[in-house]
Amino acid sequence: xSEENENKQENACEExxxxxxTGSITVERSGxxxxxxxxxxxxxxxxxxxxxxxxxKYEHVIPQLVAIEESKEIEGLLIILNTVGGDVEAGLAIAxxxxxxxxxTASLVLGGGHSxxxxxxxxxxKSFIVPSATMTVHPVRMNGTVLGVPQTLSYFEKMQxxxxxxxxxxxxxxxxxxxxxxxxxxxxxxxxxxxxxxxxAVNCGLIDELGGLSNALSYLGERIEENASHNN
Numbered sequence: 001x002s003e004e005n006e007n008k009q010e011n012a013c014e015e016x017x018x019x020x021x022t023g024s025i026t027v028e029r030s031g032x033x034x035x036x037x038x039x040x041x042x043x044x045x046x047x048x049x050x051x052x053x054x055x056x057k058y059e060h061v062i063p064q065l066v067a068i069e070e071s072k073e074i075e076g077l078l079i080i081l082n083t084v085g086g087d088v089e090a091g092l093a094i095a096x097x098x099x100x101x102x103x104x105t106a107s108l109v110l111g112g113g114h115s116x117x118x119x120x121x122x123x124x125x126k127s128f129i130v131p132s133a134t135m136t137v138h139p140v141r142m143n144g145t146v147l148g149v150p151q152t153l154s155y156f157e158k159m160q161x162x163x164x165x166x167x168x169x170x171x172x173x174x175x176x177x178x179x180x181x182x183x184x185x186x187x188x189x190x191x192x193x194x195x196x197x198x199x200x201a202v203n204c205g206l207i208d209e210l211g212g213l214s215n216a217l218s219y220l221g222e223r224i225e226e227n228a229s230h231n232n
Contacts, residue, residue: 045087091116138193172205
């Protein structure tokens with residue numbers, strides 16, 4: 001076996017291992033490199049979740065986003081989402097980073113975008129959702145011991161305001177409509193909130209477009225070509 005083939009196999013193995021460990025991969029499309037990053041399960045923040053939980057660690061994601069933004073090779077970023085909520089602070093931190101990137105970004109919701117998954121979905125420059133996916137919108141809540149004092153309620157309100165403002169600034173839905181979805185009764189058992197399917201999420205302005213993987217990649221390709229033409 002030639003040395004060149006051996007190097008190709010080693011690079012392929014390294015990329016496969018990286019994909020397995022971090023849930024990310026860089027692909028080439030029409031001569032341009034697009035990085036794909038998956039955000040799945042619960043967003044793990046300041047506390048380590050039990051080993052049986054499928055998690056996305058924010059301390060893994062944030063350095064990757066910085067590296068992608070500064071990379072000279074990577075020209076686009078695709079975020080694939082299938083989340084069930086998690087640490088609100090950590091999820092919002094990731095969403096804020098995504099919303100401030102100059103690198104062309106697109107998000108694709110598969111399966112579900114629950115709670116903090118909503119800001120993550122709208123944080124990219126364009127968001128897509130498959131018809132069978134769902135977005136679950138509900139008020140901020142906390143597990144474990146909570147002090148029954150006015151300051152706790154004030155903290156929840158401020159956290160909720162941060163999320164509402166972020167979603168309004170990064171999507172086509174108004175703060176009033178988003179709060180109405182949060183506080184809706186009759187859809188969730190023993191809870192308030194709303195479950196939107198793909199079409200419903202687009203119709204209310206939360207997600208930009210119905211579509212799948214090819215649609216998201218095509219959008220990134222168009223944005224990359226536009227950037228290249230402006231730079232020439």
